Amino acid sequence: MVSQGPASITQLTTPSHVLRDMSEMTVEELRIEVLRLRDELIGAQAEIGNLRGRLDVKHRNYLALNSVHSAQRVLRGSDDDYVRAARRVLGFTRWVLLRAPRQLARKLLDRG
Amino acid sequence: MPAPRFSVLTPVYNPPVEAFEACAASVFAQTATNWEWVLVDDRSTDPAIGLLLDELAADERVRVIRRTENGGIVAATNDALHAAAGEFVAFLDHDDELTPDALAAVDEVLTADDTVDYVYSDEEKIDLGGTLCDRFRKPAWSPERLRAQNYCCHLSVMRRSLVLEVGGLRDGFDGAQDWDLTFRITEAARSIAHIPHVLYHWRMVVGSVAADIDYKPYALEAGRRAVAAHLERVGIAASVEITEFNFMAVRRRLTTRPRVSIIIPTNGTRRRVWGQDVALVEQCVASIAQRSTWDHYEIVIVHDMIDEQILERLHRHAPGRVVAVPYDRPFNFSAKVNLGALRSTGDRLVLLNDDTFIDSPDWIEVLAAHLEELDVGMVGPRLLLADGRIQSAGHYNRFGPHHVAAGFSTEEIGPYGCLTFPGERTGLTMACVMMPRRLFEEAGGLDTKLPGAFNDVDFGNKLRHLRYRLIWTPHASVYHFESLSRDPSVPDSDFVHLYQRWGDELDAPDRYLPWFAYQAAGLAHVRDEELFATIVDSKIHERIPGLGEITVDMLPKV
Structure with a gap:
């Protein structure tokens, strides 16, 4: 139970949050799906916080070294593929996850 | 003239002259400028101190108040408090020293967050030869630890209005008056901040607590009463005892009768333990049934590939308590636990590995009592290896998560006694933990993308992300024959997933056991x-x- 070090930054961009087809799920499967989505939501929030922290560090470092104009360009992600990709994935993920539990709750209620 | 930001409060009574001069020099060396220093002379009999105070009073930032009779540290500090004009008060003993950046560092924190009512910092001692030693790297705000040990201590800076509101220092707690005040302030504070840098040098002089707590035995008893009074105010049913290491042992009483569901995922593995070939789950269930004093529980066995005869024997070991839940998918510890939780009926969930053996008969009561505090999300016992050494005292982070005190003797008390009393942790080993069912569900159960390792690290982080505290306690022990029932290796994908979520926090110095x-x-x-x-x-x-x-x-x- 000891880490082998931080993951490579290129490995961090795989989206794993996909809503599954719930039409054929039993109540127990739906309850497990609710657990999974809650887990994904917290995980996504943590990832966003993590990335925000990295962006802040990036921002501070850049400000220290370059002009304000260049720093604004970095914040937009225009010259950083990783940050740009990660922000896009996480933005979409958060959008999906914030709505999914309500959709599931409605399904559970409909099934009595 | 506007009120200063800080009032440094110093009761004075016959300090060693050199130490007092060093104390004064440390105040005047502050890089911050918005402070005043309020000194209350408690009828010192040393004329040299009187002369020194006269000299100090010549500075416009210094106010010297002379008491007409000796009243003790509580009365003198309260006089200083009432004379102070600063927005915040900083407590400085007459023979100690502030680092030059002390007030500036505190000011920075207070400016960044105006809800902070109490700030404490790391501290370091000055030995009898004048050398700095014994650097105390303190945890982030840890109310459970504070009940066992006055770890906040120096430097403490409090919002003056709040100190006055709670009544200042109280008579009857001499020797632990600061601990008592810390309790009352933290009970009322909107937020509390820790500065992980040494801002205070605490001098060890003969007869001081810094040198040896045994010099002031009355302080221990006052501390015990301060803890007991705090517990009563916050509604925790418990008794308080002084331990052999001069910490406080809070023995909680369970005031409710929760139903406990003990969830054990297993595949019926047989291993050699303590010289005998056993089915791990059978030994585990037998130890629960035979040793536990709590009787309001069920045992949910989530099983695959298990021998039917073992299942029958489990029913015989714990008649009427075993719920067998078949699991027919590929190995996934997290999925098994989630399934077991859904099938269980208790409002307290215990997640227990099958390679465990109950040691403390009152283990359920000890764990459940902590969960009566609503902001406690999960609690875990001391886990022991088969040879009696510690397997885990919770997790701490340093280049990734580690077990606290793995391989240590149970005789070791740990840095600043941290292995002898319950305290906050960044994570707990899921071989045995208890949590409220509602929090298990709120946190989304265990992450099934972590089928073997690190699901405990991830789950603990999720609970802390939701603002719950995790508590480790040495007051209950469970043997954990670690990884006997499965392959201990960890695939790279688990590391990637864990770092994807929690990233830099796993590599930073730990919050609770830095x-x-x-x-x-x-x-x-x-x-x-x-x-x-x-x-x-x-x-x-x-x-x-x-x-690794x-x-x-x-x-x-x-």
Whole structure:
């Protein structure tokens, strides 16, 4: 139970949050799906916080070294593929996850 | 003239002259400028002190108040408090020293967050020869730990209006008056901040608590009463005892009768334990049934590939309590636990590995009592190896998550006694933990993308993300024959997933046991922690077989 070090930054961009087809799920499967989505939501929030922290560090470092104009360009992600990709994935993920539990709750209620 | 930001409060009674001069020099050396210093002379009999106070009073930032009779530290400090004009009060003893940046560092924190009512910092002692030693790297705000140990202590800076509101220092707590005040302030504070830097040098002089608590036995009893009074105010049913190491042992009483569901995932593995070939789950269930004093529980066995005869024997060991839940998918510890939780009926969930053996008969009561505090999300016992050494005292982070005190003797008290009392942790080993069902569900159960390792690290982080505290307690023990029932290796994908979520936090110094390995290795006095962390981690790796190697890219930038 000891880490082998931080993951490579290129490995961090795989989206794993996909809503599954719930039409054929039993109540127990739906309850497990609710657990999974809650887990994904917290995980996504943590990832966003993590990335925000990295962006802040990036921002501070850049400000220290370059002009304000260049720093604004970095914040937009225009010259950083990783940050740009990660922000896009996480933005979409958060959008999906914030709505999914309500959709599931409605399904559970409909099934009595 | 506008009120100063800080009032430094110093009751004075016959300090060693040189120490008092050093104390004064440390105040005048502050890089911050918006302070005043309020000194209350409690009828010192040393004429040299009187002369020194006269000299100090010549400075416009200093106010000297002379009491007409000796009243003790509580009365003198309260006089200083009532004379103070600053927005915040900082407590400085007459023979101690502030670091030059102390008030500036506190000011920075207070400016960044105006809801902070109480700030404390790390501290370091000055030995009898004048050398700095015994650097105390303190945890982030840890109310459970404060009940066992006055760890906040120096430097403490409090919002003056709040100190007055709670009544200042109280008579009857001499020797632990600061601990008592810390309790009352933290009960009322909107937020509390810890500065992880040494801002205070506490001088060890003969007869001081810094040198030896045994010099002031009355302080221990006053401390015990301060803890008891705090527990009563916050509604925790418990008794308080002084331990052999001069900490406080809070013995909680369970005031409710929750139904407990003990969830045990298993595949019926047989292993040799304590010289006998046993089915691990059978031994585990038998120990629960035979040893536990709590009787309101069920045992949910989530099983695959298990021998039917074992299942029958489980029913015989714990008649009427075993719920068998078949699991027919590929191995996934997290999925098994989630399924077991859904099938269980208790409002307290215990997640228990099958390679465990109950040691403390009152283990359920001890764990459940902590959960009566609503902001406690999960609690875990002391886990022991088969040979009686500690397997885990919770988790701490340092280049990733580690077990606290793995391989230590149970006789070791740990840095600043942290292995002798319950305290906050960044994570708990899921071999045995208890949590409220509602929090298990709120946190989304265990992450099924972590089928073997690190699901406990991830789950603990999720609970802390939701603002719950995790508590480890040495007051209950469970044997854990670690990884006997499965392959202990961890696939790379688990690391990737864990770092994807929690990233930098896993590599940073731990919030609750900062530099644990470093301090446990007896290197608390070393000041350049970044440099020496590498050495310490190497020492710990030598001590605990099976831990991974440190690689160059994991080393801190020095």
